[in-house]
Amino acid sequence: MTRPCAADPAQARPRQAQAQALRNLAVQALLGELRTYPKPGLVSLVDSGSHRDMDATTLVRSTLALRRYFEDCARVGACGAAFDTLKALGIAAEQRMLRATHGVNTHRGAIFHLGLLAAAAGHRAAQHAAAPAPSLGEIVRRRWGADIAAQRRLAAIDGNRPAALDDNHPAAIHGSRPTAPDGNRPAAIDGASAAATCGNGAAPSHGSRASARYGVGGAQAQAAAGFPSVYRVALPAYRAALARSAAPNQARVQAFFALLGHLDDTNLLHRGGREGLAYARVQATRFLADGGVFQARWQRRATDLHLAFRERWLSPGGSADLLAVCLFVHAAEG
Numbered sequence: 238m239t240r241p242c243a244a245d246p247a248q249a250r251p252r253q254a255q256a257q258a259l260r261n262l263a264v265q266a267l268l269g270e271l272r273t274y275p276k277p278g279l280v281s282l283v284d285s286g287s288h289r290d291m292d293a294t295t296l297v298r299s300t301l302a303l304r305r306y307f308e309d310c311a312r313v314g315a316c317g318a319a320f321d322t323l324k325a326l327g328i329a330a331e332q333r334m335l336r337a338t339h340g341v342n343t344h345r346g347a348i349f350h351l352g353l354l355a356a357a358a359g360h361r362a363a364q365h366a367a368a369p370a371p372s373l374g375e376i377v378r379r380r381w382g383a384d385i386a387a388q389r390r391l392a393a394i395d396g397n398r399p400a401a402l403d404d405n406h407p408a409a410i411h412g413s414r415p416t417a418p419d420g421n422r423p424a425a426i427d428g429a430s431a432a433a434t435c436g437n438g439a440a441p442s443h444g445s446r447a448s449a450r451y452g453v454g455g456a457q458a459q460a461a462a463g464f465p466s467v468y469r470v471a472l473p474a475y476r477a478a479l480a481r482s483a484a485p486n487q488a489r490v491q492a493f494f495a496l497l498g499h500l501d502d503t504n505l506l507h508r509g510g511r512e513g514l515a516y517a518r519v520q521a522t523r524f525l526a527d528g529g530v531f532q533a534r535w536q537r538r539a540t541d542l543h544l545a546f547r548e549r550w551l552s553p554g555g556s557a558d559l560l561a562v563c564l565f566v567h568a569a570e571g
């Protein structure tokens with residue numbers, strides 16, 4: 238059982254140190270994602286990919302503005318925080334991000350994912366110090382999965398009519414809807430029924446619109462299910478590459494391509510529709526099938542793909558966020 242933090246002052250100092258350590262891991266994960274190159278369509282230290290509104294400086298500013306948020310999540314997670322507490326911190330963090338970036342959405346998905354995982358890590362440190370602990374993703378699923386699913390259902394009730402039911406929508410015209418791959422849609426959440434608002438009256442985000450329109454799970458589905466794409470796809474690719482003595486950037490690129498080949502990335506759907514998502518998946522799958530970062534001239538090939546994504550104005554922001562999640566989980570779980 239979680240003890241109320243106020244009743245346990247002896248724990249205050251170690252918990253603060255723990256929260257600061259987790260904050261640092263979250264910041265390093267975001268900066269590690271930013272440093273990773275080539276990652277098709279995305280911002281890095283080399284260029285801004287398919288973005289006119291942000292560059293590396295914008296992403297660094299955003300990351301620094303989130304430091305306190307990650308620490309707070311870890312701290313309240315150690316005290317058994319409810320989802321509403323995390324959500325309030327998340328909304329405030331989104332506002333800080335927007336102030337730091339002059340209104341550009343740099344890290345909305347990362348705020349959601351890494352906030353939950355920092356809270357899970359805080360909880361794990363407080364509860365499972367000696368025993369074999371569940372994974373951080375499993376803690377997120379068990380503690381907050383139902384609330385995340387409920388938030389998503391609420392959005393469906395509040396929201397606009399899903400565009401997949403709109404007569405003008407391609408899915409209605411062609412009578413088909415893409416199927417989410419295994420692991421990107423938990424049983425508790427039916428992406429197809431999701432509507433395009435946040436459930437709080439806020440304007441629908443690009444991601445939630447795309448989720449509703451194309452019937453895919455998106456960020457909330459990932460989190461509610463305990464991040465299956467990270468545990469089953471990204472982490473194995475990352476760890477296998479490290480074990481084959483890939484350099485850190487090489488291993489991150491391999492994990493990134495594994496995500497790109499698999500994820501229902503709502504940013505790709507928003508920018509490129511179903512064709513954009515399919516194009517990204519096929520290219521990533523071919524890259525990996527040809528040896529990924531272990532093939533000859535892998536950098537040239539990945540850079541060519543980066544340029545091709547730029548030409549098509551595609552930006553896989555969801556894969557970027559989950560790469561950061563992969564780096565965080567790897568560092569925090571050891």
Ligand SMILES: CC(C)(COP(=O)(O)OP(=O)(O)OC[C@H]1O[C@@H](n2cnc3c(N)ncnc32)[C@H](O[C@H]2O[C@H](COP(=O)(O)OP(=O)(O)OP(=O)(O)O)[C@@H](O)[C@H]2O)[C@@H]1O)[C@@H](O)C(=O)NCCC(=O)NCCS
Binds near residue numbers: 328343435444448503
């Ligand atoms: C509940 C929230 C998570 C809101 O989610 P939302 O309803 O917006 O929809 P999602 O598609 O689920 O995506 C949120 C962001 O997560 C990233 N993402 C996308 N696909 C996936 C996926 N399959 N799995 C995991 N994560 C995914 C993605 O974030 C990145 O892209 C962002 C850039 O996006 P955007 O500005 O829309 O796109 P651009 O192309 O750049 O725009 P233009 O240039 O064309 O104009 C960037 O931020 C990356 O992080 C998705 O965007 C959540 O917001 C939440 O709960 N927040 C906590 C606070 C809260 O509860 N608020 C109330 C909300 S209900």
Ligand SMILES: Nc1ncnc2[nH]cnc12
Binds near residue numbers: 270279344557558
């Ligand atoms: N490197 C990146 N480029 C574009 N959008 C992002 N969202 C999160 N990381 C990103």
